[in-house]
Every structure is written in structure tokens, then in C-alpha cells.
Amino acid sequence: MPFEIKPIDQHTFDAVYTPKLTNQLNGFIHPTRDWFDLSRRRWMTDQARDIYFLETSLADRMDWAFSYVLIQNGEFALLRTEDHFHYSFVKVSTGFFFRLDEVKALVAEALRVGGVFLDGCYDPPSCFGMNLPNINAVPRAEFITRKTRKAE
Incomplete structure (x- = not known):
């Protein structure tokens, strides 16, 4: 089953974003408990493979950049946007560290x-006064090698 866009509900969020995961990402992202209104957020999910991908906020000087966390069976990869098509890993769990190509x-x-x-949604609302089709699409993500920290 491919990824689907789903709303985040509190029960699923709590099951996926566990206290253990919160501790492992502490210091890298802003606190996740009560940091956003779940009713307005979306995430990418592939329930058949138990994979969840959601946007998060980095707690460093790059907090302007879009950042995301990929979660599967307690393993995670935290990454941030370097520019529109380039991404880098900030921190990766041990299980994902040895499967980076798959991640x-x-x-x-x-x-x-x-x-x-x-x-x-790939087209901006008409109120922007410009026609920029697919401005928010990411047809091909590329990964920049940075010093990735493996989770302990």
C-alpha cells in the first residue's frame, strides 16, 4: 500500500510518537506534546508497513527549515530541508542507520x-496572484551527506 495523506488523531499520535521516541529526539526538536493542534495537521502514513512521516520543528538555528521525522516500528530518522529538493539527516536511530538507502x-x-x-496541495491559492503550478511538490528528493548522528 502506498503512502496516504491522513489526519493525525491523538490516539495514533501517542501510539507512534512514544515517550521513548520523545526522549531520543529531545534537544533536536521542539517539544512534541501539545506543540500543535492535531486536528489541523496531516501526515503521510503507510499503515500496511507501519510507517509514519510527519513534519516537526527543529530546535536549532535552522528552525526556519522544514523538518520531518520518519517512524517505523520504533525506529526513526529526523531530517531537515537544505533547499527545495535537498534534504539531510539530523539524527537516525540505530535500526535505520544501517538501512539509510531504504530510509x-x-x-x-x-x-x-x-x-x-x-x-x-501543489498549487498556491489564487489569492497569491500568481500561477506557479506544483510549487510545493517534491518530485525527486535528493540527500546531502552531513554528519548524521546515530541515536544511542
């Missing part, structure tokens, strides 16, 4: 389906 393919697939905002 890159999953991230690219999620971004291809959801776009930058993970909402699948």
Missing part, C-alpha cells in the same frame, strides 16, 4: 505524495 527511498516517496506541506 531515503521511503522519505522520497512520502515527499513525492505529500509535497513540502504533506497535504498533497
